[in-house]
Amino acid sequence: MFESAEIGHVIDKASYKAEEAALREALLDVQYELKQRADFPVLILIHGMDGAGRGETLNQINEWLDPRLIHTAAFDKPNDDVRERPWMWRYWRELPQKGRIGMFFGSYYSDAMFARVDGGSRDTYDKQLFDILRLERMLANDGVLVLKFWLHLTRETQKKRFKALEKDPATAWRVHDVDWQHHEQYERIRKCAEHMMRLTNTAYSPWLVVNGEDANYRSLTVGRALLSALKQRLEMDHNWQPRSDVAPITPPLDNKLLLESLPLDQKLSKSDYQQQLEALQGRLNKLTRHARFGEHSLVLVFEGNDAAGKGGAIRRITQALDARRYRVVPIAAPSDEERAQPWLWRFWRQVPGKGKITIFDRSWYGRVLVERVEGFASTADWMRGYYEINDFEHQLHDNGAIVLKFWLAISPDEQLARFKLREETGFKRFKITEEDWRNRDKWDDYKLAVCNMIDRTSTTAVPWTLVPANNKYYARIKVLTTMCEALEARLGN
Amino acid sequence: MFESAEIGHVIDKASYKAEEAALREALLDVQYELKQRADFPVLILIHGMDGAGRGETLNQINEWLDPRLIHTAAFDKPNDDVRERPWMWRYWRELPQKGRIGMFFGSYYSDAMFARVDGGSRDTYDKQLFDILRLERMLANDGVLVLKFWLHLTRETQKKRFKALEKDPATAWRVHDVDWQHHEQYERIRKCAEHMMRLTNTAYSPWLVVNGEDANYRSLTVGRALLSALKQRLEMDHNWQPRSDVAPITPPLDNKLLLESLPLDQKLSKSDYQQQLEALQGRLNKLTRHARFGEHSLVLVFEGNDAAGKGGAIRRITQALDARRYRVVPIAAPSDEERAQPWLWRFWRQVPGKGKITIFDRSWYGRVLVERVEGFASTADWMRGYYEINDFEHQLHDNGAIVLKFWLAISPDEQLARFKLREETGFKRFKITEEDWRNRDKWDDYKLAVCNMIDRTSTTAVPWTLVPANNKYYARIKVLTTMCEALEARLGN
CATH class of the missing domain: 3.40.50.300 (P-loop containing nucleotide triphosphate hydrolases)
Structure with missing residues (x-):
């Protein structure tokens, strides 16, 4: 599942700069068209390995686009209000409205995946993935465009990243105990993520795996994917119907192929x-x-x-x-x-x-x-x-x-x-x-x-x-x- | 889920006779068109309460249609060959080919439902229903028309039926220990069936609940449903795609409404x-x-x-x-x-x-x-x-x-x-x-x-x-x- 995202992809600074301005402009254009038409919302779920740049990606999107039209929600441990209600309640509460973009840092996927990582049963995991599929199908039927990113790092790269951050006093605060704990569990997390993506990759809410090692590659890949998904959807008429097949495939940005x-x-x-x-x-x-x-x-x-x-x-x-x-x-x-x-x-x-x-x-x-x-x-x-x-x-x-x-x-x-x-x-x-x-x-x-x-x-x-x-x-x-x-x-x- | 099928529906003999001949002819017509075109198979799953006429329905369809073009399979306790292979293997083996009708007496639904009735966990049940949904979506994508019947009886009617069968020496053999055992478990079976139908009722493979009390009503309802599903599908062109919504609704044959x-x-x-x-x-x-x-x-x-x-x-x-x-x-x-x-x-x-x-x-x-x-x-x-x-x-x-x-x-x-x-x-x-x-x-x-x-x-x-x-x-x-x-x-x- 992660093979192509594990061979390392890099975009040099000059290529990045050459593309960035045009990409930003194009993204702003589609964002305003989305706002103008206001006939569907966009929901972006950001997941991935610790240290693979989830926070940076969220910040990058907010920087590139008009942040006033973006609704960001980070989901941490549930509070009392949340614990008293059905699992999905807090995600429903934070859904973006038509014409807007919502970004979730963590989501129902994290709940299900970490329950499994921490020893939950396979049957319970599958049941929860089935719950998620039904939710996402309903959202798709109501017109929500759901895009799911998995930012990926190999175990070795993750370790290097944490060490480098810890070495610099200015960034040491970024590495927490839980990061090292997840590093210890790397193989299990990778396996559970793979299972989750295999069962929930649909045409109406596809997963995109992005190598998170190089910030330029990561940002451009996410930006381009967002642009193309939005453009494609805006070109469709209002009678859009979710397709029942699976998500399309794009070659890596740097054309570096696994083989x-x-x-x-x-x-x-x-x-x-x-x-x-x-x-x-x-x-x-x-x-x-x-x-x-x-x-x-x-x-x-x-x-x-x-x-x-x-x-x-x-x-x-x-x-x-x-x-x-x-x-x-x-x-x-x-x-x-x-x-x-x-x-x-x-x-x-x-x-x-x-x-x-x-x-x-x-x-x-x-x-x-x-x-x-x-x-x-x-x-x-x-x-x-x-x-x-x-x-x-x-x-x-x-x-x-x-x-x-x-x-x-x-x-x-x-x-x-x-x-x-x-x-x-x-x-x-x-x-x-x-x-x-x-x-x-x-x-x-x-x-x-x-x-x-x-x-x-x-x-x-x-x-x-x-x-x-x-x-x-x-x-x-x-x-x-x-x-x-x-x-x-x-x-x- | 079963409300309308529990108020009792009856078709008198004269009305039945008046419709039967035309229905048989129409069914034979669509069966031959299906055979001629041979571009999709039809799979009929027959489930329901014991005593609600599952066997009779299977026989009736075989009698009305050309049985040479019907492939019937009954699934009982798995033998060694089956136990050694994945759950779905025996059902794959018995799939009808394009142009033919397959009828399953019991199916993967029975496996999942009775595991739950006999004390299996809710999560395992949901996981299995998710497995079934994926199978049926795949079959639908490959063109298979799957129709699922649930023949229903109330607990009281079931008891009456068993007693009547037992009283007559000619039919006493039809009632087995397992029937009475299921009768004891009636409420649990009803609840588990309800859960199963709720989660697996799709437009491309719908459930139809049929009151099984009266043979005339039951046969005509099943026959008409079969005819209309086949006709509808034959009218579509070869680019048929499974829809993602849920199954359509038809009023009861005798127009007797619950309210x-x-x-x-x-x-x-x-x-x-x-x-x-x-x-x-x-x-x-x-x-x-x-x-x-x-x-x-x-x-x-x-x-x-x-x-x-x-x-x-x-x-x-x-x-x-x-x-x-x-x-x-x-x-x-x-x-x-x-x-x-x-x-x-x-x-x-x-x-x-x-x-x-x-x-x-x-x-x-x-x-x-x-x-x-x-x-x-x-x-x-x-x-x-x-x-x-x-x-x-x-x-x-x-x-x-x-x-x-x-x-x-x-x-x-x-x-x-x-x-x-x-x-x-x-x-x-x-x-x-x-x-x-x-x-x-x-x-x-x-x-x-x-x-x-x-x-x-x-x-x-x-x-x-x-x-x-x-x-x-x-x-x-x-x-x-x-x-x-x-x-x-x-x-x-």
């Missing part, structure tokens, strides 16, 4: 490979015969560039498995019978029972990759695919499945070399088709689709593993190692 | 009234000073025909209350400030704190009464009002509020007499306006709106009380008695 941060060239000699392979296959075999494996199942998903070596990696796994335990499911175009069903049906029918292993060679991710890029699915359909895929995978996970997803990444040059080799090698010729060459022309479209896919569908429970695969040996070892470690973590000793 | 079953003329002499009034006021006063009243609050809603005596009833209550504890909120047209907010905002701001009493003289129900009848709100807007009102009131209830809603009902003749009296009496002349006369012309529209309102918003936790009010004395005593009993039930001794 580009992956070092594709890794070294591993053939002899080292063979030695490690044998050890890992033995380790894997033992794990699948572990006493507790029977309480789980294993679902592996292989996706990657054409010719990235999915088949080869899968074979190195199946060599280590008992043939009665596993099934490899290659996914191509759906059959007639499958086409006559909801799109996920053909994957539901392959769900393994306890103690079983299903390996998908390509998968349901076709929905947000090939179907998106080639236009086989409408935008609304592939967009809701993220939500539906997450829902599907987390049902598997909650039922005990260990779900691992691998993206095998190679460079365009490496792909070209492999394509040529396939054409030259008789017994590999079937592996290369016209379609592969056509896909290659859409390299950049696929790259963006892959990055969006990972941001939307990688979670702590069901993570994506990005595998640098220019070196096949390295890739296979990486896959097997990841599998063994995940199994060990879940099965215990 | 008409209410005996409006009740007797109570002035002297009896005065005696009872004094006792009730004393009892009420004591209850509001009860030690545990401070953990609760009291929200009273008064609605009714014009001149039904709302004001008079409210005064008899406030006479018994400490002025520091209560507030009477008369609801008229919203102010400018209120109009600039989501519609429920003006009621949220009136939510009382603990130990306090708020009396609404008219209320949020204007949304589904005057705004519906006069066309001030769009159909989609007042329709979603039921869902939103339920959500609002149950948040109050869950927070400890005792919410009581009174509908004061008088006959048209009684109203006319009161209007005339008001015109003749100087100090009452302000109480009668042109608008009152205009509303009178729409008597029937209001009557239907009131019945729908009660069916959609009366729940065990937040019930409506229908008050026959042709006799003012009787009405006031009925209101005070209901209040005292509700307070006693909630506060204990």
Whole structure:
């Protein structure tokens, strides 16, 4: 969920200055149009990791826009008045009116999330998220434009930030005990936030994850998102209706894509490979015969560039498995019978029972990759695919499945070399088709689709593993190692 | 939720026969069109009280339609295959394909509801209903038309039905231990079903409550609903999108309305009234000073025909209350400030704190009464009002509020007499306006709106009380008695 917001994004001072004035003016323009028309309110919820610049963002928006038309509310511990009434009461009280912008520092999301962080049950958390969804749907139906920001920092960056603030006597007061306490709980907070965003990301009130490390990047990203959401809504007529699909995706402001941060060239000699392979296959075999494996199942998903070596990696796994335990499911175009069903049906029918292993060679991710890029699915359909895929995978996970997803990444040059080799090698010729060459022309479209896919569908429970695969040996070892470690973590000793 | 389905509806044999042939033919026609076009599947879920005719309904549909194009699945205790996989897996497996009709006898709703009936937590129940909503939204987005029937019986009718079946040796086998067990749990099942339907009634997969007492009424109602839903959907083009509002309302087949079953003329002499009034006021006063009243609050809603005596009833209550504890909120047209907010905002701001009493003289129900009848709100807007009102009131209830809603009902003749009296009496002349006369012309529209309102918003936790009010004395005593009993039930001794 946070992958692209964890690679670090920076906008230099000159670029920032060059854009700031125009952005401010444009924001003021839409704010006045909003005031003039006064036919809907805007509610901005600001959340995120401590130290990621939530307060600064709130101040920045107040500085850029006309603060007289902004209603800001910070929610802290509830007082008696609040405790005596239903949970949502204090948020209703602070709603902005039509034509105005309301900004909440903390909200009902904080209540639900920290209750869960502090040990509340998963069922209670889900129930509260359901309460929130109903509230936000009602607000959307009444015309409220709700925008939700999650300002993000990695654990390391957070620590650095706190240390730096503490060192300077002028800013030391900014770091409180509760900040360090949340720092200790970082992983749990990250996981709970991820769950919350997965279940409450809707087209009518979308979440936007923003890397909060660099103030310039953060401010411009939030400012631009606010501008575009307001503009888009102002262009619609008064008969606006909330859509039921999920929130749109925008590429990062600095065009720095997650996949580009992956070092594709890794070294591993053939002899080292063979030695490690044998050890890992033995380790894997033992794990699948572990006493507790029977309480789980294993679902592996292989996706990657054409010719990235999915088949080869899968074979190195199946060599280590008992043939009665596993099934490899290659996914191509759906059959007639499958086409006559909801799109996920053909994957539901392959769900393994306890103690079983299903390996998908390509998968349901076709929905947000090939179907998106080639236009086989409408935008609304592939967009809701993220939500539906997450829902599907987390049902598997909650039922005990260990779900691992691998993206095998190679460079365009490496792909070209492999394509040529396939054409030259008789017994590999079937592996290369016209379609592969056509896909290659859409390299950049696929790259963006892959990055969006990972941001939307990688979670702590069901993570994506990005595998640098220019070196096949390295890739296979990486896959097997990841599998063994995940199994060990879940099965215990 | 079940009010209209509990007054008993009957269709005589001749009327049934007269309609059956045409209905069957029409159903077959739409079934073949569905098959021809094969662009969406239909899923029918059959639920309800034991003995209300679930099996018979399933058989009836199979008899009326072409059973070769119907896929029926009954879900009982899960076997090993099912238990090893996620909850929803077995339902995915049995989905009908495009062009076909699937019928589920029991479904994911039974799993969730009986887990709650058997003592599962409220949070787990809500979480499961959220899971179901996500599934059904996904199915709707993929084009599946989901129709959900709840066949209903009162507890008494259920008992009678079981006894009759047991008496006849030919049918005694139909009654099982589990039926009597569910009969014992009737009230709990009714309450859990109500909660489930309240949270999962959507425009794209609506619930329909059908009185199951009379086979003719039940079959024709289900058949007609099926026909109209299929026709409506077949008329839409292929770009059909699920709407985000709630399910439409149809009047009962026999046009027998709930309000008409209410005996409006009740007797109570002035002297009896005065005696009872004094006792009730004393009892009420004591209850509001009860030690545990401070953990609760009291929200009273008064609605009714014009001149039904709302004001008079409210005064008899406030006479018994400490002025520091209560507030009477008369609801008229919203102010400018209120109009600039989501519609429920003006009621949220009136939510009382603990130990306090708020009396609404008219209320949020204007949304589904005057705004519906006069066309001030769009159909989609007042329709979603039921869902939103339920959500609002149950948040109050869950927070400890005792919410009581009174509908004061008088006959048209009684109203006319009161209007005339008001015109003749100087100090009452302000109480009668042109608008009152205009509303009178729409008597029937209001009557239907009131019945729908009660069916959609009366729940065990937040019930409506229908008050026959042709006799003012009787009405006031009925209101005070209901209040005292509700307070006693909630506060204990």
